[in-house]
Amino acid sequence: MRTHSRQAIGPLMAFVVAGCSGPQSVLHPAGPEALGLAHLTWFLFGFGALVLAFVLAAAAIAVRGPERWRAVVASRCMIIGAGVFFPAVSLTGLLGYGLWLTRASIPDTEGREPLQIEVTGEQWWWRVQYAPSTRSPVASANEIRVPAGRPIRFTLQSADVIHSFWVPNLAGKLDMIPGRATSLLVRAERTGVFRGQCAEYCGKAHALMALTVVVMTPTDFASWLENESRPAMEPDKPESRRGRSLFLEAGCGGCHTVRGTPAAGTIGPDLTHLGSRHSVGIASAAMNERNIARFMTDGQHMKPGNHMPTFRIFAAVELQAIATYLAGLR
């Protein structure tokens, strides 16, 4: 009997662990803030399970238990003890734990200068700006890259309706409310690719407003940021050059910016280094030429309700050229 239960625990643990890990999981923390919250979560589950077990045991005894035990459960002592004293004491403890953790979450950069990133929620994408208050901020969209080990201050705003910035592996969520700026201090300890999602219903495509967060080593991040701050790469292939001309002629620059070209629109996402991102349009569409083309001609199917109009004005060759150009913007 004992060996059976021991054998059962292995797969059970594997199931639990597998259920807990994930690129958008609260229980798979990648930083100290999320770690504290994960510990709290396990503690609360344990506490809750114990209390539930106690209540169920009392109810079971009340319904069909032995006479002596039922007398105890029926007593005034039990009602006051279990219904008043126990909650009073345990909730005081819980409140204390919660307050301690809340206090620990209050931004403390430990003397290190945090990396400033400004994120603005738009219907239904993320406008990102690195080092926003310096002379040369770096604009991007829908994907955020951060260095491991360094505190990062996210300044969160909204351009239209209420959104919420949530990367569960790193920290709890914080709303983006028009008219105010909220601030989130986070530190990532583990490199990897994580997923975030807008957590406040913001309209039609709310379900698809996801975010990729890439945690890199500090050296990798530094070189990435350096590259990101440069204007767009010169297209090397003739097809790409053709694509760039088509891109500019069709007026895409009215909404999109590609630094180093006349395209300077800010209504839509910055495309200067589009090709280096993990996804295009929606987080589950991998970055490749086919998906870029699809987003242009069939965007309403990929992301229903999105504000970019569909562009079916191009011939197949032209479309391919534009896609090649954009995919090459690394």
Add this chain to the structure above:
Amino acid sequence: MNGEIRPISSLLIALLGPIIWAAHFFGVYLVEAVLCPAREPVSIGLVGLALSALALAALTLHSARCHLSDPAGGARDPLRFTLPLTLLSMTAVVWTSLPLLVLPACTPGGSG
């Protein structure tokens, strides 16, 4: 009639505990909600704790008065609610005051 129960006054007496809790609760919330945007240099924590002390004193006084004048309830407290409600309100006031001891005022709740 002797000892006639007067509904409104006995209602208020019985509910005075929770009413004091409510006044304290909205008081401390108001203090931070108004003084933080106005950036007043007053120590919000101290003001809050002062309000807590006041509330606890009022609650103690009220339950002592009720218990001593009418241990069995009687006309002023016909359902004998005053003492339990006051005790519960005291617990709630103490819990509301704990954050005043632990957390700094006016600091946004930013997770992480």
Add this chain to the structure above:
Amino acid sequence: MHESHQASSSLRDPSRREEERRQLEAIWALPKGWRIVSAVNNTVIGYFYIGAAVLFFLLAGVLALLMRSQLALPGNTLLSPHTYNQVFTMHGTVMMFLFAVPAVEAMGILLLPQMLGARDLPFPRLGAFAFWAYFVGGLIFFGTLFFDLAPSGGWFMYPPLTSSHYSPDIGADFWLLGIGFIEISAIAGAIEIIVGVLRTRAPGMSLDKMPMFAWTMLTFAVMIVFAFPAVILATIMLELERTFGWPFFIAAKGGDALLWQHLFWFFGHPEVYIIFLPAAGMVSMIVPTMARAPLEAHMLIVLAIIATGFFSFGLWVHHMFTTGIPALSLSFFSAASMAVAIPSGIQVFAWIATIAAGKLRLDTPALFVLGFLFIFTLGGLTGVMVAMVPFDWQAHDTYFVVAHLHYVLIGGMVFPLFAAFYYWAPAFSSRALSERLGRWAFWLMFIGFNVAFLPMHVLGLQGMPRRVYTYPAELGWQTLNFVSTAGAFMLAAGVLVFIADLVCNLRPSLVSPAGNVWNSGTLEWLQNGLYGLRSIPHVETRYPLWQEQHLARDVEAARFYLPNAPTGTREAIVTSPIEAEPQYLLRLPGPGWPPALAALFTAAFFMLLTVKMIAMALGCGILAIAFILVWAWGSDPMPTDKVNIGAGLRLPTYVSGPRSHAWWAVVILLFVAGSLYLSFAFSYLYLWTVAPAAWAEAAKGGVPDGTFAFAAMGLLAVSSASMYAAEGQLRRSRAGFGLMVVLALLTLTGALVLELVGHWRSDLRPDASGYAALVYLASVLQFQIVAAVVVVGCYVLVRLAAGRLNSERRVTFDTLMLLSHYANAQGALGVLLVHGFPRAVA
């Protein structure tokens, strides 16, 4: 003791008793056939109400099945995003506003009079109006789904998403006007329940002997009075913003999106306790009967209910933990959320203690109660979890919260409701429901529910947010989603079995119900006819049928009060609120069309306004008011001499002043109006903390010259004085009285006009800023109360002219007087705030 309250049996010979019974039957007869629509009897209205609530439960349940079907597979295309967004909005809205609150209100209307030993509720036509308004309005609102006109902003309708810019379609207006007016229905019900529970109990049923369900319904109703006005104000504000551009919630113009959240959740949190407490009350009635033992710690439970009601008003910001409000403030609400868990703990252990003290018979009602205990406790524990601020930062707006809220709402309200259906069916139907089908329904529902909602806790922690129409396959959420959908269908199957049971076995009967099959101890199980109890008993204990041996026999033998109808109309005994001593005899109205027609035209008014057919809307509005006046005309009957109500007691039939039930109803209504105005005052002060610049600017030139303020205050003072003088004139001179009333009305209206003129002349326009919008909102609220006072005032003058108002028969004037003094006070507060505050902070 018992005997002295009976008439001596030798005075009542059998033939006279039979004659009296026939008289009662004739007076309380129901209209025949389709004319049942004009009935006002609480049992009929209660039945309609509960039927409508169950209908909306099924409709919203189908919406839930649609949602679960869409989410069963990743990337599913069963529902388009727009349709899904409408469906989840309607599911939440219909469940919360058209099912949950009306269902428990309906149980109150159905059960309370019989439980308290009364023949009906004190305002039968108000109850009928409330029902028809809810039913017609609810059907129209639900119908918007079929025309692609349903709202899609979520049941909580956060701006700016729901502003006219981001939600240009008419759906949001349907929500705002439709739900706004259904809240009026809930408030009407609340007024009736408060007066009913406090003033129409059987003689001798002092508060400590009152059944627990009555305590919970009383708390429920008082909570509605203070909580609903906040959301009513918010809906008025959002509708004004959408239609006229008054920027309450637009940050760029000095408004704030969080203002809506504060108002909505100040209502929203008490709302869930409004839903839960009556269900807890039902459990407190069912457990003692099923366990065959009186409820343990009875007064402690009453205390817990009152404490829950009170503390629940301090929790609302826990729905806003992720908005960036200072951590210290958030923690206050975390602490209060913990505090509310203690009263719940008391109730749970008191129920368990009662079961332990007796011997539980495991029939269907008991099964649903045990299911409730499990599910609600689990839900309460996840509630403690999300009450902790840091945990909520992860769990908020995820499927973890979806799981939590369904555990507490389905566990805490639906399961007790089903227990109640199985428990009380024999009291209102000639056949009890089936035990066999009941068990099937229970197990399918219990297992199905847990299979559907338990996995959602995990999904939330795996990162699945709320209100998403789909999710990608690569995140690994599909297995749990699929399992959840299977559970949902199992839960639906259980509900279907219950419906089958209703169809097969429920036979509504007012005259020959199945009876006290459970051997319960409370009054609603006494034999009832069309007229309720054969005679109104004098009650001495908490469980009269257990503890007073011959009560049932004596009630039926007409040995107590009101064995007949001394005034020849429907009657109820009004008793004192604490000791339940008889005070006077209340004459109640019989069936009539005005309440149903008034409700129909009120619904039409709101719906036509939504589709912008203003002229027709106004026409319907006038008709609605006309029918309300017709209905009012028939009330306030002429005072008579004292009558003999049996057992040697003579009571007056007409009372005016603070003892009158009508006075109480108006006072409660004024608390509603006051809560509405306080919500406005809060909004005004709140926006000042958010955008103080507008106030500073106003002090420099935007606020009208001081003369306007003084003049307005002067007019209000004159209005109050005139009304006070009118009261004095009532005894002396009809002409003098009429003159004073007219003067009061004119000065009240004048003060309002002066306010508007003053602001308009200082070039303040309501669409300019949040500050300006609030200034004009004060006048909007003042207009509402002034309009009511003017209508009632004119009505009073007509009654005076028709000879139906004098110094003795003066309840209509008392109503006017109360409304008018309140209107003056509100107006004065408004003037002080709008004129004084900007100057004070400058």
